[in-house]
Amino acid sequence: MSHPQSRFGIHGGQYIPETLMNACIELEKAYNYYKVDPDFQRELNELLNDYAGRPSRLYYAAKMTRDLGGAKIYLKREDLNHTGAHKINNVLGQALLAKKMGKTRLIAETGAGQHGVATATAAALMDMACVVFMGQEDTVRQALNVYRMRLLGATVVPVTSGTATLKDAVSEAMREWTRRIDDTHYCLGSVMGPHPFPTMVRDFQAVISQEIRQQLLEREGRLPDAVLACVGGGSNAIGSFYHFINDPTVRLIGCEAAGRGVDTTETAATIATGRLGIFHGMKSYFCQDQYGQIAPVYSISAGLDYPGVGPEHAYLHDIGRAEYVPVTDEEAVEAFEYLSRTEGIIPAIESAHAVAYAMKLAPKMRPDQLLVITISGRGDKDCAAIARYRGEDIHE
Amino acid sequence: MSNIAQAFAHGKAFIPFITCGDPDLDTTAALVKGMADAGADLIELGIPFSDPTAEGPVIQEANLRALQGGVTTDKIISMVRTLRKTVKIPLVFMTYANVVFSYGSERFIRTCAELGMDGLILPDVPYEEKEEFRPLCQQYGLDLISMIAPTSEDRIAMIAREASGFIYIVSSLGVTGERSQISTDINPLTEAIRKVSQTPCAVGFGISTPEQARTMAAQADGAIVGSAIVRQIARYGKDALPPVTEFVREMKQAVRSLS
Numbered sequence: 001m002s003h004p005q006s007r008f009g010i011h012g013g014q015y016i017p018e019t020l021m022n023a024c025i026e027l028e029k030a031y032n033y034y035k036v037d038p039d040f041q042r043e044l045n046e047l048l049n050d051y052a053g054r055p056s057r058l059y060y061a062a063k064m065t066r067d068l069g070g071a072k073i074y075l076k077r078e079d080l081n082h083t084g085a086h087k088i089n090n091v092l093g094q095a096l097l098a099k100k101m102g103k104t105r106l107i108a109e110t111g112a113g114q115h116g117v118a119t120a121t122a123a124a125l126m127d128m129a130c131v132v133f134m135g136q137e138d139t140v141r142q143a144l145n146v147y148r149m150r151l152l153g154a155t156v157v158p159v160t161s162g163t164a165t166l167k168d169a170v171s172e173a174m175r176e177w178t179r180r181i182d183d184t185h186y187c188l189g190s191v192m193g194p195h196p197f198p199t200m201v202r203d204f205q206a207v208i209s210q211e212i213r214q215q216l217l218e219r220e221g222r223l224p225d226a227v228l229a230c231v232g233g234g235s236n237a238i239g240s241f242y243h244f245i246n247d248p249t250v251r252l253i254g255c256e257a258a259g260r261g262v263d264t265t266e267t268a269a270t271i272a273t274g275r276l277g278i279f280h281g282m283k284s285y286f287c288q289d290q291y292g293q294i295a296p297v298y299s300i301s302a303g304l305d306y307p308g309v310g311p312e313h314a315y316l317h318d319i320g321r322a323e324y325v326p327v328t329d330e331e332a333v334e335a336f337e338y339l340s341r342t343e344g345i346i347p348a349i350e351s352a353h354a355v356a357y358a359m360k361l362a363p364k365m366r367p368d369q370l371l372v373i374t375i376s377g378r379g380d381k382d383c384a385a386i387a388r389y390r391g392e393d394i395h396e
Numbered sequence: 397m398s399n400i401a402q403a404f405a406h407g408k409a410f411i412p413f414i415t416c417g418d419p420d421l422d423t424t425a426a427l428v429k430g431m432a433d434a435g436a437d438l439i440e441l442g443i444p445f446s447d448p449t450a451e452g453p454v455i456q457e458a459n460l461r462a463l464q465g466g467v468t469t470d471k472i473i474s475m476v477r478t479l480r481k482t483v484k485i486p487l488v489f490m491t492y493a494n495v496v497f498s499y500g501s502e503r504f505i506r507t508c509a510e511l512g513m514d515g516l517i518l519p520d521v522p523y524e525e526k527e528e529f530r531p532l533c534q535q536y537g538l539d540l541i542s543m544i545a546p547t548s549e550d551r552i553a554m555i556a557r558e559a560s561g562f563i564y565i566v567s568s569l570g571v572t573g574e575r576s577q578i579s580t581d582i583n584p585l586t587e588a589i590r591k592v593s594q595t596p597c598a599v600g601f602g603i604s605t606p607e608q609a610r611t612m613a614a615q616a617d618g619a620i621v622g623s624a625i626v627r628q629i630a631r632y633g634k635d636a637l638p639p640v641t642e643f644v645r646e647m648k649q650a651v652r653s654l655s
Contacts, residue, residue, distance in 0.1 A: 002525055015493050015520045017450045018555075019545040019566060161456055162447060171449045178450070179570035181547060278493040278520070278528075279447065291469050292498025293446040 006195030009318055011311030014194040016281045019178045027185075028196040030101045035203065040100065047092045051125070052082045054089075054207065058215035058372070064342050064362075071225065071365035073358065076212050076374040078236060079347065085377030086208060086236040087118035091187060093204035095122035098185035105129040105184045109173040111138055111166035111232065112303035112350065113145025114377050115189030120154035122187075130154035133172040135165040138302045145381055163296040166232075166306045170280055190233025191310035194281030198311050205239025212372055213243050220370060226251040226361065229374040230353040231324065232268070232304035234313045236376035241322060251323065253361070254313060255353040257299035258326035268297035270309040271317050271324040279307075284314040300329040300389065303350040303377075331356040333389055336379060348377030349386065398514035398539045400561040403438035403486045404596040408651040409618030410609070411598055412625050412644055413440040413490060415458035417467025419633045421475045427629070430641040432485045435648030437618065438562075439483075440517060443472055443491035450519040452573025454623040457630065469499050473507055480512045488515035488541065488561075493528070502532050509536035515561045517541040523555050544589065545569075546580050556593040563589060565616060567601045573623045575602035582615040606650035613651040621647060 006012050014024060034040040048054040057077040065073045078086035095106060106123045108130070110116030116132035123130035132149055136158040139146050149156050162168040170193075177186040191198045191205070209227070216224055227244060229237035231254035244250040256269040267273055270285050277286040279294060287295035287307040299305045316322035332349055335356035340346045347355055351374070358373045365371060379386075387394045403409045412431050416424045428439055444459040444467060451459070476487070489508060496504045496518065508516065515538055521529060526540060533540040539561025544552055546568060556563060568580045586597055599612040600620030609619040628643060629636040 002527060006524075014522060014524050016522060017519050017545070017566075018522050018543040018551075019547050019569060021522045021524070021545075021551065022547050022549060161453075162460075167447065171447050174449050175452075175571045181569065276497075278497050280449070281520075286494070288494070288498060290498070292494040292496075293463060294494070 003195060008312045008315035011282065011284045011314040012195055012198060013283050014281060015278050015283065016194045017178060023177070023181045024194055024196065030097060031196055031200050034097055034100060040096065044093055044096055047096065048089065048207065052088045052092060053080060055211045056080050058212060058219070061343050064339070067342060068359060068362040070363040070367065071369040071371040072367065073362055074216065074370065074372045075345065076208060076240065076372055078208065079351070079375045079378035083114070083118045083121050084380070085114040085118065085348065086205060086239060087115045087189060088121070089207055089239070090189065090201050090204040090235060091115070091118040091122045094185065094187045095126050095128065098187070099126050099128070101185065103183055103185040106187045107131045107133070107173050107176050107184055108187045108189060109166065109169035110134050110189065111169065111305055112301065112348070113138070113142040113149070113381065114303060116154070116156070117145055117148050117152070119187050120149040120152035123154060124152045131157060131176070133157050133159050133169040133176065135163070135169050136160045137164045138166065141302050141385055142381060166302065167294065190235040191238045191312060192233040192280060192282060192308060198282065201235055202238045202242060202312060205235050206242040208236065208239035208374060209241060209243035212240065216370065216372070223247055223250055224372045225249070225365065225369040226253060226371045228253045228255060228354045228358050228371065230255045230304060230350045230376060231309060231313060232257065232306045232350065233308070234310040236374055238310060238312055240374040241316070245321060252316065252321065253357065254322055254324045255327045255357045256324055257301050257304035257353055258328045259298040259300070261328055262326045266298040268299040268305050268307065269326040270307065272326045274307070282311050284311045285309055300332065300385070301349045301353065303348070304353065325357055327353040327356045333386055335359060336382070336386055345375065346379035347375045348379045349382040351376045352379070398537060398561060399486045400438065400514050400539055404562065404617050406437060408613040408654045409437035409596070409598060410435060410644065410648040410651050411438045411440060411618055411620040412436050413442060413620060413622035414625060414629065415442040415444055415455060415462050416472045416475065417444060417462035417465055418458040418626070418629055419461060420465055421467065421471060423634050423636065425475055425479050426637050427640055428479055428483055430637050431644045432483050434641040434644040436485065436644050438486040438488065440488050440490045440620070440622070441476070443469055443489055443495050445492040445495050448492060450571055452571040452623060454626050454630070455572050458626045469495060473511060476511050476513065486514040488517055489513055490517040493518050493520050496529065501529055505529070505532040505536050505538060508538055513538065515539035515541050517564060519543065523551065544585060546585070552585065552588040553592045556589040556595065559593055559595045561595070563593070563595050563597045564620065565597050565599045567599050567603065567612060572601055574604035578602050578608060578612070582612060586616055606646055609647050610650045610654060614654055619647070619651055
């Protein structure tokens, strides 16, 4: 029988080789033990606060609000975290857990490099070995992050199989985990994969919505009307949504990467274009062909360039609790430039997808309504690629 | 109940694996006939998947070659339909959950039964998720093959008790592919299985030489070889029939003398 805690509606589960089953069971047991252990929680909170710089700011974007002429816009500044993205929230949790479990080595996949950098950082901090799998194509798109990971002491393995992007990095990390389980923890970077990862990663990222809730109640005395976040696997989005799921007045909007458009094959918008399937350990929505072959997806954003979506998002979509909207490369690049000029904040190209949809939505909302955008990461890593997109060849 | 038991009726079984459509389906059909004639007791037919997470590089590349050659589940089904007229030994499909699920699990499994397939191996479907496919397999008389790994430990009895067809023992950690040495002692696994089940056990992952096949088969009821054969196909392409049948003959010889 499928483990009932492993499911979000029909989604989720543990579709993995038998070789990995005991590792996932052991991980689940350890996680269930430590998540209620006050010492573990204290240690994790210290790391999140003193090392990662939490709580992150909730910034009132006055100029953007004025310019767009609608809802009052707040930015949740996950880009201000140590290592420059929300990824560190999850990684500190998993690395600490792995350490408690007696593991000495972390492996991870990475797309844009943010999760790889965060994992390499935690490994350096906690004296663990670290190997990061990264699609060959992404090592070129995100060369700076490859250097950062190496600087932090990690080994970066370029993955050349398949499409040489994020999904192949996940596959290769899974293969490596089946080779070496005893001393190794697979530090998965998103709310995806087999149980317990989607639940555990969500819990570690839920600090985002916990803080938004508290900070907005302090500032405005009420809950937001809409929360927007970008969705690849969906970890910053589920983190931003989680503590609002039971508040039906709060619209939860996930912004998917449409690439060159949902009517083209060069897209990564899973909920808009995918269908139900089983891959990378989970049942969820995937971009695939009629025979179930996983589609080679595309987005300008290496971090959203993934053919699936986390099972809890698939469920929130099924029950209509969250909305998922596609945002094209062009719209994201415009938003990247807009936020830079308007607020002096350069967002990650991933986060720019959420900014782009906010630019459409905010003017349609009333000035007394509140809209929160999670800026999941900072955009320094993207400057060279965006310059290239605009026809300017700069060297990093 | 399928015909899989027959595969273990002639002493220790030799079970080769090939990827359908690598390099093309005509070659696959010829290889299946050739291997059956050379003494294969059961053949695993791989339906290629874009992202085979349990495979090492050799079978990954075979999957890619087959898909690039335009092979689809439907084309493989028509090939097997013709092939079944002449090949009588047990045949099982080995593929990934999404290939079956996206075809429509019931439609796929019903078609397998109509084709005369005997079983299905899905390496990304562990015990906990087998309800997704097993009731359908039982309904249409196919065996959903259970896998047991060196890490299974306390899970062995639970898995073995419900196993049917044969039990696929994964020889070592990691993905498929030849290994110069297989250090796992299979005996404790087979002993734990034997306490609760009489289902035959075949060992796979990493076996490439007659000596390895003998060592592994001695501790079980058969040996499974994939990558070593797929490597020959990668090397010889459409001309792979002679070297592959020769290899199968040699391997069957090596395990046969054990019984």
